[in-house]
Amino acid sequence: MSTRTLPLLFINLGGEMLYILDQRLRAQNIPADKAKKVMNDIITTMFNKKFLEELFKPQELYSKKALRTVFDRLAHASIMRLNQASMDKLYDLMTMAFKYQVLLCPRPKDILLVSLNHMDAIKDFVKDTPSILSQVDETYQQLIEMYTPLSNGEFQLMRQTLLIFFQDMHIRVSIFLKDKVQNSNGRFVLPTNGPVPRGTQIPGMIRIFSCSGEELTRLQFNNGGNYSSALREGSFEMFGNRVTKLGTNMYSVSRPVETHMSGTSKSSAQHTKVNAAPNPLAKEELNLLARLMGGLEVQKPGSADTGFRVNLFATDEEEEEALISRPNELSYGVVSIQATKDQQANAELTKIMGEFTESGDPSSSASSKGDDLLAMMDGL
Numbered sequence: 001m002s003t004r005t006l007p008l009l010f011i012n013l014g015g016e017m018l019y020i021l022d023q024r025l026r027a028q029n030i031p032a033d034k035a036k037k038v039m040n041d042i043i044t045t046m047f048n049k050k051f052l053e054e055l056f057k058p059q060e061l062y063s064k065k066a067l068r069t070v071f072d073r074l075a076h077a078s079i080m081r082l083n084q085a086s087m088d089k090l091y092d093l094m095t096m097a098f099k100y101q102v103l104l105c106p107r108p109k110d111i112l113l114v115s116l117n118h119m120d121a122i123k124d125f126v127k128d129t130p131s132i133l134s135q136v137d138e139t140y141q142q143l144i145e146m147y148t149p150l151s152n153g154e155f156q157l158m159r160q161t162l163l164i165f166f167q168d169m170h171i172r173v174s175i176f177l178k179d180k181v182q183n184s185n186g187r188f189v190l191p192t193n194g195p196v197p198r199g200t201q202i203p204g205m206i207r208i209f210s211c212s213g214e215e216l217t218r219l220q221f222n223n224g225g226n227y228s229s230a231l232r233e234g235s236f237e238m239f240g241n242r243v244t245k246l247g248t249n250m251y252s253v254s255r256p257v258e259t260h261m262s263g264t265s266k267s268s269a270q271h272t273k274v275n276a277a278p279n280p281l282a283k284e285e286l287n288l289l290a291r292l293m294g295g296l297e298v299q300k301p302g303s304a305d306t307g308f309r310v311n312l313f314a315t316d317e318e319e320e321e322a323l324i325s326r327p328n329e330l331s332y333g334v335v336s337i338q339a340t341k342d343q344q345a346n347a348e349l350t351k352i353m354g355e356f357t358e359s360g361d362p363s364s365s366a367s368s369k370g371d372d373l374l375a376m377m378d379g380l
Contacts, residue, residue, distance in 0.1 A: 015118025041078030117247030192225035
């Protein structure tokens with residue numbers, strides 16, 4: 001597996017999360033100042049410098065549970081609140097959208113263009129806030145410097161790492177179902193038409209060469225699709241046309257999005273639960289849980305007028321029904337830990353925390369939300 005995949009996974013999932021939250025904030029007519037605060041707070045936390053320095057270090061991908069926990073804390077880095085069912089739906093939409101984008105990339109390297117599309121949108125969200133914009137620009141430059149020199153083989157390894165991560169996720173999404181790019185079992189339908197990858201030719205011809213390299217004959221065959229010539233190369237610079245639309249915002253207020261558990265997902269999750277091998281990263285995940293005790297603080301609104309709840313469903317009744325009907329096997333098992341209370345009440349977890357944090361003081365408070373998020377993810 002590639003050890004450079006985590007930053008791309010985090011940034012692309014974060015971009016999709018921001019698209020969805022922006023759509024829901026508008027749909028629920030949240031006042032503009034509160035909506036802007038939510039977006040700014042989340043982006044500030046996402047792009048904390050120390051956290052990103054740790055994120056960009058070569059390392060294995062986190063487990064689904066660990067990553068879900070990170071985004072749960074990230075979504076609550078401001079005054080907005082999500083109930084569990086809405087958070088489940090948010091994470092399902094994020095992951096399925098990015099999975100579809102990875103599958104549709106004509107070339108493995110196009111994953112970087114998808115990431116830059118997400119970065120472009122994030123910059124637009126904070127274009128009127130220079131301090132946050134500078135944080136995003138630093139990450140932009142870091143992405144370009146780290147990933148543009150990589151070979152096609154390295155990008156292919158990252159693509160395979162991402163697809164392995166997503167392979168058991170088959171959540172049905174209404175937008176994909178309506179556009180007929182997803183089947184009722186939650187699996188995506190890949191197109192057999194459109195432009196071929198950059199640097200390749202339209203399939204349909206076999207050339208036969210001699211030992212000396214001289215072309216002897218040509219044979220034509222039916223390629224079974226309706227392909228066209230490759231599009232021009234997208235820009236990998238900070239400012240430029242990415243050409244691809246993958247990674248751009250597909251949501252709108254007039255087009256609500258629903259998710260559904262497919263039968264395939266349920267049986268696959270059950271199968272995975274029964275047959276899964278011991279997780280070699282279990283120790284690191286336990287380390288994560290221990291560090292969560294001093295991790296990202298969820299901001300508590302000072303009054304009823306300050307905080308607000310966002311519902312990703314049409315009604316509260318639908319949200320409650322989704323929570324009840326969600327199979328236990330598809331639960332990400334997010335753990336909520338309150339530092340002071342849990343340290344006093346659970347001596348065993350305190351001992352574990354001490355074993356895993358020998359090099360630092362776990363009781364020291366972080367200097368910002370981003371530093372807290374860094375501390376939370378340190379052990380993975």
